[in-house]
Amino acid sequence: MSEPNAKTLEANKAPATTGERIFYWWDRVGILLILVLLLVFMTMFAQNFASFNNAMNVLRSISINAILAAGMTLVILTAGIDLSVGSTLAFSACVSVLLHLAGLPAPLAIAGGVLVGALAGAINGLLIAMVLMPPFIVTLGAMTYMRGAAYTSTGGLPVIASDLSFKAIGQSYIWVFPTPVIVMIGVYAVIWFLLERTTFGRHVYAVGGNPEAARLAGISVRKVLVWVYSIAGACAGLGGIIFAARVESAQPNGGQSYEMDAITAVVLGGTALAGGRGKITGTLIGAIIIGVLSNGLVLMNVEYFTQLIVKGVVIILAVAIDSIRSMVNSR
Amino acid sequence: MSEVLLEAINVSKRFGATRALSKVSFDVRAGEIHALTGENGAGKSTLMKIISGNYSPDKGEIRVRGQEVSFSNPSQASAAGIAIIHQELNTIPEMTVAENLALGAEPTKGIVLDRKSMIRSAKEKLALVGADIDPTKPIGRLSVGMQQMIEIARAISEQASVLVLDEPTAALSQSESRTLFELLYKMRDSGMGLIYISHRMEEIWELADRVTVFRDGQLVGTREKSEADPADIVHMMVGREVHDLYARSERRAGEVRLSVDGLAGEPGVGPVSFDVKAGEVVTLVGLVGAGRTEIVRLLYGADKPSAGSASLDGEPLKAIRPKQAIDSGVGLLPESRKDQALFLLMSVTDNVSISTLSRWSKLGVIALRAVRKAMSGITKSLSLRAASDDIEVRSLSGGNQQKVVLARLLAQNPRLLLLDEPTRGVDIGAKSEIYKIINDIAKTGAAILIVSSDLPEALGISDRLLVMRGGRIAAELDATNTTEEEVMEYATGVKADA
The missing domain is CATH 3.40.50.300 (P-loop containing nucleotide triphosphate hydrolases)
Structure with a gap:
C-alpha cells in the first residue's frame, strides 16, 4: 500500500503536447519574441532602422506613452481602467507652463504639474473606492472635466513659452540618451520595485485578483485603490511635463486619445483586463512594439492610413495569441 | 452481456x-x-x-x-x-x-x-x-x-x-x-x-x-x-484504512479567551453569549441560515454588529475591520475559499504571507528571502503538497488550497481561530490532516471556534457544541456526551430547553 502522503507531484516537468510546449515557452518569453521578430523584420526591410540614433528616436517617441502606460498597468492590475490620463496630461502640462510663466522656478513648476495629476487621480480613486462607482464611468467623467480644465486654464488657446525653464526634460540628452528616455526608465524602475518588492505591490495584485479575499485578509482595499489611481495620475502629470517641454508650450488639446495608446501598451504587454495578472516589464515591451511599428513603417514609406491598419491588426494578433493560449491550457 | x-x-x-x-x-x-x-x-x-x-x-x-x-x-x-x-x-x-x-x-x-x-x-x-x-x-x-x-x-x-x-x-x-x-x-x-x-x-x-x-x-x-x-x-x-479520522488527543482547556456578550448583527442574528477557553474547540452547529457564519463574521469585523460586545483575554475585541481583528490576534478561514480567501493567480508564498507582510518588511519593502523561508516552514509543517511554493494556487487540489488558507492563519499567530466550514469540498485524506492541524493548534493554547454543517465532524473534533437556531443559541452540548440526533432535535426545534 502506498504511503498516504506520497501523492505524486511532478514538479515543473516539461509539458506534454505540442500546443502546451509552445505556450510553456510563450509564457516565459511571450511578447518579447514578437518584439524580436519585429526588430529582425524591420532591420531587414526598413532602411536606416538598425542604428543607435534611430533606436533612441524610437525610445524618445514612446517615452510619454510608456510613462502613462506604467501607471495604467497598476490600474488595470486592480481590474480598473483610467480613461482620464490623456486629459490629465494636457491639464498638467498647462498648469506647469502657467506656473513657469507666473515666475516659479522649474522644480516648483514641475512639481505643480505632477501634483495636479496625482490629485486628479486621487479624486478618481476616492470616487471608485468610497462611492463604489465603476472606474469606467468615473474616469470618463474625469476625462471630460480635466479637458475642460485644460481649456479653461489657457482660455482655450495654446500658450507659447519659448524660454520654458524645464524644456531640457523633453529635449536634452544625458550623455547619449535623451532625457525623456531616462525619465521613462526611472518610472519603470520605480514601478517595478513597487510591484515586485513592496507590500503595496502584493496588495495591488491581491485586490485585482480577489477584492473580497483581500478585504478579509486585512488589506485596506480602498487605500490601495486610491494610491493606484493617484500614481496613474502622477504618471500622467509627469507625461504632461515632458509633453510641455517638447512643444515648449501649453497645449490644452494635447494628449487626446493617449489613454487608448496606454491601454494598448498594457494589454499588448500581457496584463489581463480582468485584473490580478500582468507584469510591468510586459507593458514596457508593449510600448516599444508600438514605437518600433510606427517608426519602421515610416522608414518603409508606408502611408499613414496603411500604418493604422497594420497597427490595429498587430494589436489584435498579439492579444489573440494570449487568448488562444488560455484556450489551449483549459482544454 | x-x-x-x-x-x-x-x-x-x-x-x-x-x-x-x-x-x-x-x-x-x-x-x-x-x-x-x-x-x-x-x-x-x-x-x-x-x-x-x-x-x-x-x-x-x-x-x-x-x-x-x-x-x-x-x-x-x-x-x-x-x-x-x-x-x-x-x-x-x-x-x-x-x-x-x-x-x-x-x-x-x-x-x-x-x-x-x-x-x-x-x-x-x-x-x-x-x-x-x-x-x-x-x-x-x-x-x-x-x-x-x-x-x-x-x-x-x-x-x-x-x-x-x-x-x-x-x-x-x-x-x-x-x-x-x-x-x-x-x-x-x-x-x-x-x-x-x-x-x-x-x-x-x-x-x-x-x-x-x-x-x-x-x-x-x-x-x-x-x-x-x-x-x-x-x-x-x-488507499488506506482511516483510523481515528478526527485525531483528537488529550487537550486541556485553560482560561477563558474569547467571551461574547449579547452579540447581534442584522435582524435575526443574535443576540448570542458564549465563551471559548484557551485550547478549547467549540463548534457552532445548526441548519443553514441559523446565523452561524454571521456570528463569526461579526467577531472578525467582516460585518458590523448591531449590539453586544466581545473580549479576547479580557481586553475588549472591537474589530470593525478585518485588519483590526488580525492585529488583535483573530484569524478567519472564510466559508468559501475561492471567493473569500484565495488569490488563485498568486503563488503559494504570496497567498500565505499576504496578511502578515508588514511583519516582514521595512518601509513597505519586503524581505523576500525571509518571507519565503518562514512561509515554507509553515507550509511544510502542514504537509502542504505543492510542486513548489512559487506555483499558482489555482493549480492545487481543494485540500491543499484549504491548507494554504490555514497556513495564512498560522502565520498570523492567532489567539482565536474562526474556522467556517474548514473541510468543505476537500477529500477524506486532506480532511483527516486538517483535523490533525486543528488539534495541534488547539494544543498550543489558541481558542478555536468552528462552524460546521458536517455533524460527525463537529462531534468528532470539538469539545463543546453550540446549537444555533433562528440566530440564537438553542443549546450548549458536551461533544463527547451527545448524539447527532440530539443536536438535530435542538437545531430543528423539536427540543427547546437547555
Missing part, C-alpha cells in the same frame, strides 16, 4: 504539470447504472468532461457503440447521444421552463417565435420524466430538484442513450432524491446507460450495478456490486 454503449480506453490527460488522468479505461453498458467514485481531484470530472466533449484527451480513445469518436465540442457529444447533468445547473433562471427546454432549437412560424408549440413540446418533454410543472413559469423559481428533472427531461427528449449525472443529489432534499432515483431506475430499465458520480456511499450502494473507483487520476478498480461490500469501496477510495 448487454451492449457497451460508451467506452473510454487508456485515456490520459494532463494540465500543465498536473497529471489529471493516466491510462484510465471505463465503460457503461445498456441498462446499467455505473457509479463512479473517488476523492476530490481523483479525475472523475476530468473523464466526464472528456466524454462530453469539453476536453480532448491527450492519449487514448473514446468509443460510442464500438465506433471510435473524437468530440471537439459538447454538441458533437450530445449528437452522439451522450448527455451530462452537471453539478451546476445549465439553466437560464429568468427564462421560462418552456423557453429553457427549447433553447437553441426554438420552434418558429416564419421568423416569429411559435410559443404555442414551444409550450406543447415542453409539456411532452416534462411528461417523459413524470414531472407536473407549469412550463410558463420562470425556471429560477423552481427548486433545484425540479430544475434537475427538467434537464433530465431535455436529455431524454434528445434521444440520449448515455446520461452522466455529476453529484446530482448534492442540493436535493430527501424526497427529491427519492423521486430522482425512481426516475433513474426507469431510465435504466428502458435500456439507457447511466454514469452516476457521487461520494455518498449509501446512494452508490442503492443505485449502482457496478462501481468504479478513481484515485489520483488512476483507475483503482471496477467491481460488480454483487462482488464487493461498501468497506471495500471506501478502502479503494482512500
